[in-house]
Amino acid sequence: MTHHEPMGPRTRTAVVTGGASPRSIGRATATRFARDGWAVAILDVDGEGAIALARELAGEFGVPAAGYGVDITDSGAVNDVAARVAASELPPVGALANIAGIPSPVAFLEVDDALWDKIIAVNLTGTFYVTRAFLPAMIDHGYGRVVNMSSVSAQQGGGVFSKTPYSAAKAGVLGLTRSLAREMAPEGITVNAISPGAADTTIRGDTTAEAEAALSASIPMGRQATADEIGALVVWLSGADAGYITGTTQAINGGSYIS
Numbered sequence: 001m002t003h004h005e006p007m008g009p010r011t012r013t014a015v016v017t018g019g020a021s022p023r024s025i026g027r028a029t030a031t032r033f034a035r036d037g038w039a040v041a042i043l044d045v046d047g048e049g050a051i052a053l054a055r056e057l058a059g060e061f062g063v064p065a066a067g068y069g070v071d072i073t074d075s076g077a078v079n080d081v082a083a084r085v086a087a088s089e090l091p092p093v094g095a096l097a098n099i100a101g102i103p104s105p106v107a108f109l110e111v112d113d114a115l116w117d118k119i120i121a122v123n124l125t126g127t128f129y130v131t132r133a134f135l136p137a138m139i140d141h142g143y144g145r146v147v148n149m150s151s152v153s154a155q156q157g158g159g160v161f162s163k164t165p166y167s168a169a170k171a172g173v174l175g176l177t178r179s180l181a182r183e184m185a186p187e188g189i190t191v192n193a194i195s196p197g198a199a200d201t202t203i204r205g206d207t208t209a210e211a212e213a214a215l216s217a218s219i220p221m222g223r224q225a226t227a228d229e230i231g232a233l234v235v236w237l238s239g240a241d242a243g244y245i246t247g248t249t250q251a252i253n254g255g256s257y258i259s
């Protein structure tokens with residue numbers, strides 16, 4: 001194989017962060033990758049959940065799959081996982097979906113230093129650590145797709161569940177994406193962000209049915225995104241057909257914010 005010859009999905013691995021939670025976008029994304037024939041490496045702070053999902057996907061779709069317990073805010077641990085993936089039976093890494101994230105429903109004047117640091121660490125710095133750890137393998141293989149998770153909160157400001165630290169972190173992800181896209185373009189690696197509006201996942205925890213209904217009613221389409229709809233966008237951006245798209249922010253929000 002020549003350096004720049006694109007590989008087929010079956011010959012490369014998609015790394016997905018944040019797939020352990022049962023209704024998560026990470027889980028839907030990893031499932032979509034596997035369904036399309038990609039090998040998958042799932043990284044989550046919930047290691048057991050990541051390993052269980054990997055087993056499930058290997059069984060259902062017959063692809064190589066592995067789960068790793070890692071906190072993406074620990075750069076040493078992230079580097080260690082990247083080395084383990086490289087040394088594993090998985091094919092070379094061809095895509096990285098930085099999906100793991102946490103919300104911040106706290107009002108601005110109640111945000112203390114620790115909360116600010118944590119929200120930035122998981123949503124922004126974690127994306128940096130994981131991307132830095134896996135990029136060299138993609139550069140070596142001359143094919144790479146990085147998809148970073150932002151949010152409509154970065155563009156229009158936060159809502160009830162996604163106040164200032166979250167919006168700031170997710171806006172940081174857009175800057176990281178744009179700058180890295182330019183730097184990686186000569187390497188044949190694309191870097192894009194996705195910006196979902198509200199999606200029906202576990203991220204909002206013990207929210208009430210009334211709050212969820214009000215959220216859905218505020219969206220022109222009258223409903224939240226499914227995790228699967230967002231996963232489909234990530235997988236499409238990771239494919240060969242999306243090779244000339246880089247540095248962009250792909251909205252997926254049911255018409256709630258038109259940029």
Ligand SMILES: NC(=O)c1ccc[n+]([C@@H]2O[C@H](COP(=O)([O-])OP(=O)(O)OC[C@H]3O[C@@H](n4cnc5c(N)ncnc54)[C@H](O)[C@@H]3O)[C@@H](O)[C@H]2O)c1
Pocket residue numbers: 017018019020021023024025026043044045046070071072073099100101102103122126149150151152195196197198199200201202203204
């Ligand atoms: N659900 C929404 O409405 C919505 C909208 C826009 C953007 N997003 C973003 O999409 C992403 C996924 O959200 P979701 O709704 O699927 O959330 P979720 O809570 O259902 O899943 C998040 C996953 O990330 C993992 N995770 C959390 N902190 C981690 C860490 N430090 N290291 C490794 N893994 C960690 C969790 O264990 C979990 O499996 C997040 O970045 C979120 O900000 C969500």
